[in-house]
Amino acid sequence: MDKKDLANLLYPNITKTIEDLEKMYPERKLNDKAMVCRFAPSPTGRMHMGNLYASFIPEVIAKQTNGVFILRIEDTDNKRAIENGIELILNDLEHYNYIINEDPIKGGAYGPYIQTERKEIYHTVAKYLVSIDRAYPCFCSEDDLNNMREEQEKRKDRIGYYGHYAKCRNLSYDEVKKHLENGDKWVLRLKSNGDFNKKIIFKDLVKGTIELPSNDIDQVLIKSDGIPPYAFAHVCDDHFMRVTIVTRDDSYISSVPYHLEIWNACGFKPPKYAHLLPLNIKDNNTIRKISKRKDPTAAVAFYHERGIPVEAIKLYFATIMNSNFEGWYLQNQDKSYRDFEFSFSKMSKSGPLFDLEKVINISKNYLSKLKAEEVYDNALTWSLEYDKEFAKILQKYKDYTIDVLNIERNVKKPRKDFSCYSEIKSCIWYMYDELFDQQLQYNFDNIKYKKEIATILKEYLENYYNENDDKDTWFNKMKQLADKLGYASDIREYKENPTLYKGNISDVANVIRVAVTTSNKSPDLYMILKLLGRDRIEKRFSIFY
């Protein structure tokens, strides 16, 4: 029997040939080192840190090799797809400034980029496989397959459609024709020629050399709805998109022999595989893969709301992707993570644990090194979405706010007060009258002589305060004030003879600090006073007279 007739019987409407596809999607003209990578999520909802990390890796590799980064939507399982799934994914990727060269919206020369729109391609390859006798139609029903499975379990055989269990393997042309005329449902299966007892060896970019039993199962290439399951779609797509490195979840590793058999059957050159360990999360002392449903704190939205800088998240990803990144970055603080040479072989072979504490640490360091203007811009962007009241204030007092954010910033060891944009307000709110007047709860817990508060404030304002003093002068005056009121101006001396004094200069400074900020913790008091100016200081002091 000529298999070409069978191919035509099964796919009468497919007129293109595999050669046509090769011409339509030619090899990319890139230099040898350039890698074509892709992120291929299912449109099942918003991203979480796990798939954000999974997309970071191919993006970084593509960019660093001057290659191509593709977003492809794997929606072949229509039961799980949600309506605006593509937009949600694209929005999150764009929010993180991923550089995407080809995607479903933007398009590209190797599209379509949505699997359900690539049916013709899959059918063309499928028809080819039938014509060379590497695929065949199977009319087994669900019941047939269940019975088969039960029998295999009873006999303790391996489960699957293979060997003599593959009943439809050798149906004649006429038998097939009869089934089709009956309107029987069918799937297309691979005609495997593998031997389970033989091993195949392949090299994974992350895990190294792996040895697995060959595939001998006639797996499904095209489902009865005409859409391929993952494996076949992956081969067709990654071949005709000319992907050179397939990054995907580690769980696919045991089906590599099957995938390689398809690649070979099609006559395609397989890509390099990099199987990535999923990001884990710790939950009640158990470690498990991040789950969209169970881990709201892993959702990308959670980090948006908190205003964790996207750069900090990416620095964190870089840190867990290659452990030698962190040391490099410490030495090259002025450079971008893009300048670091990432490699798959440096990736962890056991799943990394998502560590929020570390993210916060990275974020604090990152924010402390940012220019005040940048902090201002980003904080404003964040506030416009999540705190409109604060956004108004930021807009009203732009230059002033930048001055406030600049306190102890452009120095060798800048402050690290906040780890995200949502924390800024709680660090500087008292610098704005609108917010200060709303909430007057003073914390005098550490003040020694509460009766003297008014005295200290009055004395300071009347006899020591001068708006134009520089920092040294200001501090000397603080010392004088302390001396005059019976507090030690030298802390060391106070520690030696605590009984001789009411307290020390820090007690005096703190009275002023609390009066002006309500808190006994603040950045440099001199700068705060300077930025507030005489009128506002007077007003805030006057509450205590």
Place this chain on the structure above:
RNA sequence: GGCCUGUUGGUGAAGUGGUUAACACGGUACCCUCUCAAGGUAUUAUUCACGGGUUCAAGUCCCGUACAGGCUACCA
């Protein structure tokens, strides 16, 4: 059941046969300081899941056990 993979401190981890097991986060103590944040110094695994073996020498190689994860679908 079968087949893979992994298991190093409170945490993330480096380590591919050879002196006292990097580094970072976190913790603790002290120092500095007008408070805080930072910073500085010190400290934080006699030991690499467990049991055997190979070797002059093992976290590193081999075997077994335990635990964890994955695959074994017309899910990805």
